Amino acid sequence: MITLTSDFGTPYPAAMKGVILQRTDARLVDVAHDLPRQDVRAAAFWLREVVPHYPPAVHLVVVDPGVGTDRAAVVVRVGEHAFVAPDNGVVRPAARALDGDVEVFEIDDGDAASSTFHGRDVFAPAAADVHEAGVENIEAVPGITPAADCVDLALPDATVEGDVARGEVLVVDDFGNAITNIPGEFVADATSVFVNGERAPVEPSYAHVGVGERLVTVASHENVELAVNQGRGADAFGVQPGDSVEVTR
Numbered sequence: 001m002i003t004l005t006s007d008f009g010t011p012y013p014a015a016m017k018g019v020i021l022q023r024t025d026a027r028l029v030d031v032a033h034d035l036p037r038q039d040v041r042a043a044a045f046w047l048r049e050v051v052p053h054y055p056p057a058v059h060l061v062v063v064d065p066g067v068g069t070d071r072a073a074v075v076v077r078v079g080e081h082a083f084v085a086p087d088n089g090v091v092r093p094a095a096r097a098l099d100g101d102v103e104v105f106e107i108d109d110g111d112a113a114s115s116t117f118h119g120r121d122v123f124a125p126a127a128a129d130v131h132e133a134g135v136e137n138i139e140a141v142p143g144i145t146p147a148a149d150c151v152d153l154a155l156p157d158a159t160v161e162g163d164v165a166r167g168e169v170l171v172v173d174d175f176g177n178a179i180t181n182i183p184g185e186f187v188a189d190a191t192s193v194f195v196n197g198e199r200a201p202v203e204p205s206y207a208h209v210g211v212g213e214r215l216v217t218v219a220s221h222e223n224v225e226l227a228v229n230q231g232r233g234a235d236a237f238g239v240q241p242g243d244s245v246e247v248t249r
Helices: 013-019 040-053 092-098 118-133 135-140 232-237
Strands: 002-006 029-033 056-060 073-078 081-086 102-107 144-146 159-161 163-171 177-185 191-196 197-201 214-218 225-226 246-247
Touching: 002 013, 002 040, 002 102, 002 118, 002 197, 013 029, 013 056, 013 118, 029 040, 040 056, 040 081, 040 092, 056 118, 073 092, 073 118, 073 135, 081 092, 081 118, 081 135, 102 118, 102 135, 118 135, 135 144, 177 232, 177 246, 197 214, 214 232, 225 232, 225 246
Parallel strands: 002 029, 002 056, 056 081
Antiparallel strands: 073 081, 073 102, 102 144, 159 163, 163 177, 163 246, 177 225, 191 197, 191 246, 214 225
């Protein structure tokens, strides 16, 4: 299996798939191609949430605002998984979530046909070649050599002091839910909280309030989420990714 994740929209992912299918008959699975454009942190968050649910695979990840610069191209091996990606930290949170030893390799991208589409010209061929060789045999793939390390990216932690948690919005999903970095356990026993000074109920799911009403909940990612039943929580709470959030019990 090769999974594909990018901010490319359409039709660029089709070109990557074409390159891969010339080299391997691997099963191709799209994770997402509509991630926020050039937002490495958002991509890192969603990869962390998604990849641990997959069986062993090669994960092709292209969110690459530094394409065409001197940033490296890497393969990161964690157990039976391998990530093929630009060296900008995008795969690090997912690699940590897999809870295994991390080994890093660099891809020779000197012969890329384009300076703007390394997804097609560098990463797709490398993902196919790693798949064909086997994740355990990355060292044998031509053009891929061991590296000392790769760029790290750590999603920020919230701070909790007594009845006050201070964090920020990590991402806003397509439903408009604002997902914060405040751990869900902070609101586990609360029936309501103040979010940036305004009271909101704490509920187990969206339909526990009326349509159009605000709520705080803990969804599948296990962080505090600001939401609206059948509406956009980010708009209702007036926040966007990167904004500070203070929750008081």
